[in-house]
Amino acid sequence: MSSRRSRSRHSAASRITDDQIIDLVSKLQQLLPELRNRCPDKVSAARVLQETCNYIRSLHREVDDLSERLSELLANSDTSQAALIRSLLSQQS
């Protein structure tokens, strides 16, 4: 209780409500592949944050791996770039 009161001593504009935090945490949960099918009430905020960290780390790892493969392919391939761009744009939905 006291922590909430001390937070309200700051300017009203920066007061953080529990609802705002809950909204944002559930928004994050929707983005996580592991947790998005679970009911938001059953997943704790700590779990969401931990899964978020794991997910971001795995995305960074994927970027690293894909960069490595791409750099190898760039070195060895003579594919025309216009064809590459055309095919990539046709896959964009």
Add this chain to the structure above:
Amino acid sequence: MSPQHMNIPLSRRSIRTRLAYRFLRALKKLNRQRTGAVTSSTSSSIRDTCRRYHMVKMAAYASMASAVGSKRAWSRALLSKIRNRGLNRWLVKRNKSRALRGRSSSNAVAKENPSKGSTVGLEEAHQELRKLVPGGEVMDVLSLFDETAHYIKCLTSQVQIMRNIVDFYSD
């Protein structure tokens, strides 16, 4: 995809299209530099491979940040890191914390107190998140969560684009 799609100005196209264009432009530039250079002897090929890998990775983050522009705090932080040539430092620091976590997490599990587990986990995860999201260290909690959501969305799009390119090249 309708043919009119191409006449929309770049700023109003979807984020995925912007990400794709920027990354492809960066790759094209990299490729031009490579073909312009004299072919190197085998002794420097390992160095060249490392350098190429590094440049592709930097191009991925740079193109992602510039496609988003200054609309988001994380992209602003990334862009300023690029301008100060600190992107490499951030990438290395981020990877180091990843490696340390792998070693220490096994010890932490053994010592964990189940009654305090949830609050300790929340604070730890919170600090970890600040390190992972660019510019996360100086944000307040609400902005951190908001920026994280957008960062994850853009990262997944970027990964998808890179996967598409690799698949195309591998055919």
